[in-house]
Amino acid sequence: MSVIPDHLDGxxxxxxxxxxxxEQRITQLEPGxxxxxxxxxxxxPTWQRIQAQRQTHT
Known part of the structure; x- marks a missing residue:
């Protein structure tokens, strides 16, 4: 049984x-x-900070 209802896929x-x-996007990768x-x-600015952090950790 999934905690997230299947109809929320997408x-x-x-x-x-x-x-x-x-926007938050919900995707079912596989059952459950x-x-x-x-x-x-x-x-x-939050997204730009996340991208900058990812570049320094690569």
Missing amino acids: AVIPGGCNTCNA MWSIGIAHDDWC
């Missing part, structure tokens, strides 16, 4: 960031395994 939910108009990603606006 759902886009507004929010997820306090500094931009981000889900991914929730946040899509930030390109200009978002």
Whole structure:
């Protein structure tokens, strides 16, 4: 049994960031395994900080 209902696969939910108009995207990777990603606006300072941190850890 999945905690997240199957009908939410592919759902886009507004929010997820306090500094931009981000959207949360829910994807079922396989039965019982889900991914929730946040899509930030390109200009978002939070997203720019995340990208900068990823570049320094590569």
